[in-house]
Amino acid sequence: MRCLILYIFVAFYKNNLENKIIEPHNSMRIAFFTLGCKLNFAETSMISRKFQEKGFNKVNFNSEADIYVINTCSVTQVADKKCRQIIKKATRKGSKVVVIGCYSQLKPDEIAGIEGVDLVLGTNEKFKVVGHVENLLNGTSEKIISGDINKVQCFDSSFSIFDRTRAFLKIQDGCDYGCSYCTIPFARGKSRNDCITNIINQAEVIAAKGINEVVLTGVNIGDFGHSTNENFFMLIQELNKNKGIERYRISSIEPNLLSDEIIEFIHHSVKFVPHFHIPLQSGSNKILTAMGRRYNRELFSSRILKIKSLMPYSCIGADIIAGFPGESDDDFNDSYSFIESLDLSYLHVFPYSERPGTRAVNFPGKVGPSVKERRCRILSELSDLKRNNFYQKNFGRNEKVIFESGLINGLMTGYTSNYIKVEAPYKKEMIGKMLEVTLLNLSNKGNYTTNNYV
Numbered sequence: 001m002r003c004l005i006l007y008i009f010v011a012f013y014k015n016n017l018e019n020k021i022i023e024p025h026n027s028m029r030i031a032f033f034t035l036g037c038k039l040n041f042a043e044t045s046m047i048s049r050k051f052q053e054k055g056f057n058k059v060n061f062n063s064e065a066d067i068y069v070i071n072t073c074s075v076t077q078v079a080d081k082k083c084r085q086i087i088k089k090a091t092r093k094g095s096k097v098v099v100i101g102c103y104s105q106l107k108p109d110e111i112a113g114i115e116g117v118d119l120v121l122g123t124n125e126k127f128k129v130v131g132h133v134e135n136l137l138n139g140t141s142e143k144i145i146s147g148d149i150n151k152v153q154c155f156d157s158s159f160s161i162f163d164r165t166r167a168f169l170k171i172q173d174g175c176d177y178g179c180s181y182c183t184i185p186f187a188r189g190k191s192r193n194d195c196i197t198n199i200i201n202q203a204e205v206i207a208a209k210g211i212n213e214v215v216l217t218g219v220n221i222g223d224f225g226h227s228t229n230e231n232f233f234m235l236i237q238e239l240n241k242n243k244g245i246e247r248y249r250i251s252s253i254e255p256n257l258l259s260d261e262i263i264e265f266i267h268h269s270v271k272f273v274p275h276f277h278i279p280l281q282s283g284s285n286k287i288l289t290a291m292g293r294r295y296n297r298e299l300f301s302s303r304i305l306k307i308k309s310l311m312p313y314s315c316i317g318a319d320i321i322a323g324f325p326g327e328s329d330d331d332f333n334d335s336y337s338f339i340e341s342l343d344l345s346y347l348h349v350f351p352y353s354e355r356p357g358t359r360a361v362n363f364p365g366k367v368g369p370s371v372k373e374r375r376c377r378i379l380s381e382l383s384d385l386k387r388n389n390f391y392q393k394n395f396g397r398n399e400k401v402i403f404e405s406g407l408i409n410g411l412m413t414g415y416t417s418n419y420i421k422v423e424a425p426y427k428k429e430m431i432g433k434m435l436e437v438t439l440l441n442l443s444n445k446g447n448y449t450t451n452n453y454v
Contacts, residue, residue: 030056031065033086036073038217038251040101042168043126044071045160047100050130067096067133071126072103072111074187076353079103084114091116098133100126102187106357108144122146123188127156152189155227159202165213165404165414165432167206168251171199171235172218176226177254180292180359181324181352184219191220195228196235200242207244212402212434214239215249222257233262240271246402246434247417252277252319255303256295263303267310273417274314276307277348281321283338284331290363291324297338308343313394315345315419320379323352323372326365332375340382345390345419347383349376391448394420394439401450405431413447421447 030051034044047069052058059065068090072083083103090097091114098119099111105122112120119136121129124147135141158170172193175184206214216239218224225231232253239248248271253262255278266272278300282288285296307314320339322332339347351372354361394416401422403414412426416439423443424430437450 028056028067029059029063029065030067030069031059031061031063032069032071033061033090034071035083035086036071036075036079036102038168038215039158039170039173039219040071040073041162042158042160042170042217043156044069045168046156046158047071047127047129051133054130061090064093065095067098068093069098069100069129069133072099072101074101074103074106074183074355076350076355078353080107083111087111087114087117096133096136098129098136100129102183105146105149105187106183108146112144118143120144120146123149124152124154127154149186149189153192155192155194157194157198157202159206161206161209161211162404164209165211165402166215167209167211167213168215168217169199169202169206170194170218171216172221172224175220176223177220177294178292180290180363181321181355183355183358186357188219191223192227193218193224193230196230196238199235200238203239203242203245207242210432212246212432213249214245214247215251217251220254220257221251222253232257233259233265236262236265236269236272240265240269242271245271248272249275249419250277252279254279254294255300258303260306263306263310273419274307274311275316275417275419276314277317277319278303280318280339282324282327283320283335284327287324287327287331287335290326290360291321292359301338301342304342304344313397313418315390316343317346317348317419318342318344319348319350321350321352322375322379323367325352325360325363325367327352327367328365336378336382339379344386346387347379349379349383351376388446391420391442391446394418394448397439398436399439400434400436402432402434403430423447423449 032044032048034040048058070086073079087099096118097116099117100121104111104120108120111117119141121132125145132141155173159167161167174189174191176191178185203214222232224235280300281291281293283297288296399416401414401416403412406413407426410426411423413421413423415421422437439448441449443449
């Protein structure tokens with residue numbers, strides 16, 4: 001009898017102990033904030049799912065939480081500033097604050113010096129964040145856990161779902177290019193990727209959730225294949241066979257990696273959309289050389305001409321950096337004239353931002369803030385003009401749109417395959433479906449409007 005009582009007591013104690021270990025996770029609220037690129041959003045989404053699998057309760061970042069996880073960006077000085085603002089906002093809540101991402105890898109001591117930050121994880125550790133947070137809660141964690149970025153070899157698969165209509169799928173990470181102004185190799189390490197088989201499996205998981213559009217994302221996705229003896233062209237051929245996804249969008253690809261066979265494949269593909277985002281950075285060969293880019297403007301121009309010869313209504317965007325060291329007025333004017341001559345649909349314009357540790361920091365011919373601001377304004381005006389011309393060119397055409405779940409002033413919005421934004425009266429049952437519309441009217445916001453989506 002005593003043995004039975006003792007057995008029951010031990011079993012009860014053991015069960016109660018296990019509950020004490022698990023129960024805090026079930027009652028613990030965790031919130032996430034992501035800064036920067038689509039790749040960061042995909043990674044945060046994967047990390048948040050890992051926490052929820054462990055029993056943590058995910059809440060909105062503006063809500064009260066026990067733990068705040070901030071995934072940071074450090075591509076410019078402005079990005080660093082935004083990160084610090086968000087971190088300080090979180091620390092004022094008096095909860096545990098965990099900082100991960102590119103800024104954490106590049107400047108861990110700077111972040112750890114912010115009062116109220118409890119844990120800073122570098123690139124090699126951010127995907128182990130659940131274990132590190134458990135150690136933090138147990139009082140056994142160091143404040144900074146980082147490592148040599150050159151030793152980072154693992155690839156962590158990730159995808160995020162946007163508005164239940166679009167998913168960002170990470171296929172590649174890191175970069176071997178070493179452009180003179182860029183810190184990405186210092187923050188994310190060498191180029192590496194998932195294998196095609198795993199990516200196909202993830203696309204099937206996304207399709208099973210009813211998602212119709214997948215955006216392929218990474219740091220340098222055209223460089224896909226280094227880790228697995230594959231290549232980007234092989235990947236898109238296999239993805240094109242997936243019956244569950246209606247369309248794929250390529251987030252960004254370097255001009256020197258955008259081959260004729262890729263362009264021709266997209267032209268013939270029903271699933272891969274005619275939307276290209278191709279970093280240019282400058283229309284001056286002198287500046288491109290100083291930047292350490294692996295192409296000249298003639299190659300870039302040939303890519304635009306090739307695309308437009310096959311897909312005249314395709315959307316093509318480009319990144320431009322204004323005010324790079326050594327960019328004279330003549331260089332800028334030369335660059336502007338070249339960009340103006342291209343059949344581009346929009347520009348993403350950035351002022352040059354000096355990043356510690358890059359070669360460009362020591363370049364002569366620094367451009368003043370006011371000059372950079374003026375050049376950015378001129379390029380932004382050119383972008384608006386190109387966008388308007390592109391929209392007008394598409395007037396009267398029929399295009400397929402996937403409407404998203406946002407409801408603003410009784411309207412829902414979505415994008416055509418060639419990335420034109422369309423507004424329509426909100427209808428819940430139409431969310432996430434691919435519908436053909438006619439592009440006939442422009443709203444005061446500059447978007448096309450339609451009623452014929454039923």
